[in-house]
Amino acid sequence: MSNNIRVRFAPSPTGPLHIGGVRTALYNYLFARQQGGSMILRIEDTDQTRFVPGAEDYIIEALTWLGIQFDEGVHIGGPFGPYRQSDRKSLYKQYSDQLLQDGWAYYAFDTPEELEAKRKEYEWNKKTFQYDCNTRLEMQNSLSLSDEEVKRRLQDGEQYVIRFKFPQDTEITVHDLIRGDVTMSSNLLDDKVLFKSDGMPTYHLANIVDDHLMQISHVIRGEEWLPSAPLHVMLYKAFGWKDTMPQFAHLPLLLKPEGNGKLSKRDGDRLGFPVFPLDWLDPKSGELSHGYREQGYLPQAVVNMLALLGWNPGTEQEIMSMNELIKLFDIAHISKSGAKFNVEKAKWFNHEYLQKCDDEEIAKMFAPQLREHNITAPHDYVLKVCGMMKERISFPSELWDTMYYFFEPPKEYNPKDIQKRWKPGMTVHMRKVVEILNTVPFEYDALHKALLEDYIKSNELNMGQIMNSFRLALVGETKGPDLLTLVIMLGKDETIARVQRAISVIGEVNTTNNNVIEKH
């Protein structure tokens, strides 16, 4: 990695990785690879109360499944480690101390209860409390208290947090690669907590310190971070790191498929599509959330679909491999508005990528279904069936339903199809079919001539009449590939057995109107 383009994906291990997070990781990856830069995985676990065991492994497994690779990170190490913020804990204190010394931060002793009371008080007066340049002097902090008092409280071991001291009357401009310049007044920003009373930094502090230390050049993250971006810019300035501050790109959000709002876990459950890459069993509630992988989505399909949700190559190309995406990706082509998630399009992508799989791969996906139905079949046969039938499916789970009749006789005959296709007098024809099968050489051309040409002509039938009933006997429904191809695949004995079984099960219907079919 020759140049100094370095990006990071920095999730919190608070649960399964949301599909929006996956897209953020993907865009970071695409950008890094294209620029010949480095991709880093950093775990932001500064909130011990929200830590969920297994989440970190889940994140790594999901991204690995999708082919999103890292150059440095918790799981592989690297020259800028450790890459887990809880392992970097000791590091952050000196930086908040530096801010304290330089007058960019201050101690605040207000307890959560006091803050809550303050908020209530403001609410009563129909105002909103914000800990900022207007209110900080009425609070318990090193700005309002005397030096001795502050020293005393510190020595007594009183709980405190360290807050950022936003300067007054300053315009702060964040240059965003997607949105251009975003400017905010410092007077409206609140004095965010940088260092918590539990000895851990907050996101804001840890994030800036780590991005700086890890020499991150581009911060590509969700739009939800835009409101706090001015704080981050200010922090770089306060630390004196303005010259090496990374560039920002705030990605549009992924929205619910219907209505409005951010895509959430509940939507997936409700609308029947995954919002997570992998299945996730919540360790606390025992609740299972479905993942793309387990639903039968191909990783390439998920990657392609996600890439196009908020970005496009500027051409009409839609099917793109990871390598093509890397070549084509461009931050300038990322859209500004949120994208509603579309299930149908996701399905279509999967169908497209399933067609790209070779027959061996399809057969591999099909194997468990065969096992489930206690069927053993020659590998070549399975391979042939898969190759023939894959174009009909969007998910591997549909394989059995569209191909079962290649492996076992129909268990029942669709009543609607019987009514529509098994016309009066059909058993007579079917017996003839058996006869022909028994006498004519069992080859495609010979059968075609005997069945579809000679027999039909001599009986003044049209093709549909006899073929559909024949198909019904073999499949149980009127669906499937070219009939004679199916017949050849099944073999003579199996074909005859199925027709005879259909004759005895379906039998003769509506014998009274016998002449209907003769008459075409």
Added chain:
RNA sequence: GGUCCGAUCGUCUAGUUGGCCUAGGACGUGAGAUUUUCAUUCUCAAAAUCGGGGGUUCGAAUCCCCCUCGGACUACCA
């Protein structure tokens, strides 16, 4: 409530320096073709008064202003 961001077919979007836009593509939908059936495939169609209103200009989806609507944020969460 406050701050910020956004707004082109039902959905994802093209449109980046205003004219080539009577707004293009894809998904989905409808019709037709192909086939012995179903599916696939192919062809065609419907679908956006470019959220609304004002400007600027010879000319605006594209620039400016206002309004409306939507979203994010507003924690000792990230």
